[in-house]
Amino acid sequence: MRPFHARPEIDSRTIKLIIGVIALGLAPLTSALSPTVIDSISAAYYEGGWAQSIFIGFLFAIAAFLLAYNGRSRRELVLSKLAAVAALGVALFPCACGTHAPAIPWAHALAAALMFALLAAFCRVFYRRARDKGHA
Numbered sequence: 001m002r003p004f005h006a007r008p009e010i011d012s013r014t015i016k017l018i019i020g021v022i023a024l025g026l027a028p029l030t031s032a033l034s035p036t037v038i039d040s041i042s043a044a045y046y047e048g049g050w051a052q053s054i055f056i057g058f059l060f061a062i063a064a065f066l067l068a069y070n071g072r073s074r075r076e077l078v079l080s081k082l083a084a085v086a087a088l089g090v091a092l093f094p095c096a097c098g099t100h101a102p103a104i105p106w107a108h109a110l111a112a113a114l115m116f117a118l119l120a121a122f123c124r125v126f127y128r129r130a131r132d133k134g135h136a
């Protein structure tokens with residue numbers, strides 16, 4: 001066991017748990033706190049108030065934890081940083097929801113697709129890693 005001062009501030013399992021809880025809470029919270037019915041999570045950007053704050057804040061939190069996560073290989077390190085940039089792109093570039101026309105209409109969709117693809121890839125890697133340990 002490493003000495004106390006050599007331990008990481010937040011271990012990788014805690015980072016994964018926090019990202020998962022934030023990601024799972026994003027949709028229900030933005031929907032519940034939106035003053036009107038929204039067609040997508042991204043539409044919360046235009047709602048203002050708590051829905052907008054939760055949407056942007058949660059994406060920034062996901063990006064921060066992804067930046068803190070280094071993984072077990074150089075590939076995981078690079079992919080986590082790329083996913084963090086994609087999460088920031090989702091937060092900073094609004095979608096073309098409803099009648100709103102953003103300055104860069106493709107940026108939000110590209111960032112969202114990249115972020116979800118990378119998070120799904122991480123889920124697959126973590127699943128395989130857990131399965132290879134031989135636990136039920």
